[in-house]
Amino acid sequence: VPARPTSLVVTDVQRDSIAIKWKPPKDDGGSPILCYIVEKRPTSSKFWSKVTKVDADTTELYVRNLHDHAEYHFRVIAENKVGQSEPLETQDSTMAKSPFNVPSRPTGPLEIKDVTHNSVDMAWKPPQKDGGKPVTSYIIEYRVLSRTFWSKAGTVDGKTTTFTANNLMEDTDYMFRVTAVNDEGQSPPLESDESTKPIKKINLPGQPIYFRATKIGADFAVMEWKPPIDDGGSRITGYVILKRESLDDERTKMTSVTSHELSCTLKNLRQNVNYYFSICAENKVGLSKPADADHAVCPMRQPQKPSSPRGPIKVTDIMKTSMNISWKHPEDDGGSPLTGYLIEQKESKRQYWNKVQQLPATVTSFNIQNLRANTEYDYRISAVNKIGYSEPLISDASTMAKSPF
Structure with missing residues (x-):
């Protein structure tokens, strides 16, 4: 053999x-x-x-x-x-066994990147050893810190090393772990170093909307607005109004109001100056981006009735059937030139006034004729512009038409 x-x-x-x-x-x-x-x-x-x-x-x-x-x-x-x-x-x-192995654990740390009230973003690096076979996927799991069992959050392909775990409970501590997978099986898991608690993320609020001037006067403007659509996750605590007189200028704070106020009167403005107003909403994080008013605000005086002529009404040259009256121009023409004066009279015992004469604006005296002798008269004078009649200037006392002799 x-x-x-x-x-x-x-x-x-x-x-x-x-x-x-x-x-x-x-x-x-x-x-x-x-x-x-x-x-x-x-x-x-x-x-x-x-x-x-x-x-x-x-x-x-x-x-x-x-x-x-x-x-x-x-x-x-x-x-x-x-x-x-x-x-x-x-x-x-x-x-007898495969010549290949499962991968080594993913390379840490398991980095928590962003946390909201119900989600967590995380990232990791591929394992240092793939076991001779490409990593085909990653399994992501989580567990509530107070519990011992793990639940599957999801999977991603072998080229993806980020994941967002959704539908988490707010104010609950979670642990996370990631396992690499190839054809031979699963690696040991990479676990987060510490627990993570989803919390409500608070941001700056959005801009107030519909910011506009609803009334403009000689030295003031009434501004109105509506709250921002997005409060940033925290209630609005107030509004800050800013101003500038040129689009090239820096905005400066003018005033602030509480969150319950949706209008504000801006005072002590200069006439014929363009103001560019902006408004910011505020929450506990800070101020929103400024929202600009829809157009510039230019305070200017609006024409109005003049003030009363200045008194007193002086009565001179008293005769049986006539007398002369005089007065001074009003201090304020109402922003519109005077067009004249209205002279009225009444017998002191009567109630109703009668028009005597409409005079040009340059005249501040008038001789009244056709009076009844030994009768007392009262006079009143109104300044006039294109807007209307002023409050009248009324004589201090009645005057009797009588002979000076």
């Missing part, structure tokens, strides 16, 4: 197969080798089982249909026409 084969080695290992290789025996026993018989034995068994018989030209073989993660011994027997050699057995057992 031949000597046993030599140099039996394992050359490849897979999940369900192992490749072995050997060399022919040094002594064929004087008769050519006809074949080799290959046998296997799990380490869990004492019994060998035949795998196959190969011809003499074959000195390597894939032993298939093995159990994943089971350990095996192999042996090879040479055979000639006389009989079989002693078997050549592998010195150590070999485990």
Whole structure:
């Protein structure tokens, strides 16, 4: 019989197969080798089982249909026409398993980037070792800090290293972890260093809307507005009104009002000056961006009735049927030039006034005729402009038409 084969080695290992290789025996026993018989034995068994018989030209073989993660011994027997050699057995057992591994854990730290009242953004880096197979996905899990079990938040593909966990409970502490996955399985998880609590994020408010002037006077303007659509997550605490006299100027604070006020009268403005007003809403975070009024505000005096002529009314040159009256121009023409004066009179015992004369604006005296002798008269004078009549200037006392002799 031949000597046993030599140099039996394992050359490849897979999940369900192992490749072995050997060399022919040094002594064929004087008769050519006809074949080799290959046998296997799990380490869990004492019994060998035949795998196959190969011809003499074959000195390597894939032993298939093995159990994943089971350990095996192999042996090879040479055979000639006389009989079989002693078997050549592998010195150590070999485990059938994939030559690849699961990835190492994702590279930390697991960074929490943004937190809202019900969501958390996170990011990580790929594992340093992919186990020989590309990472195909990541599994993201979370657990409430006070509990022990993990829940799946979602998955992302192997090229994505960010994730947003949604539908979280506000003011609840969470832990997060990420697991890398390849064809061989899941890596150990990368866990967040500390818990994260979703909280309501408060921002600056939006701009007030519909900011406009509703009334403009000689030295004031009434501004109105409506609250911002977005309060930034915190109630509006007030409004700040800013001004500038040129679009190139910096805005300066003019006044502030409470959140309940949606209008404000801006006083002590200069006439014929363009004001560019802006308004900011305020919450506990700070001021919104300024919202500009829809157009510039230019205070100017609006024409109105003049003030009364200045008194007193002086009565001179008193005769039986006539007398002369005089007065002074009003202090204020109402912003519109005077067009004249209205002279009225009444007998002191009567109630109703009668028009005597309409005079030009340059005249401040008039001789009244056709009076009744020994009758007392009262006079009143109104200044006139294009807007209307002033309050009248009334004589201090009645005057009797009588002869000076």
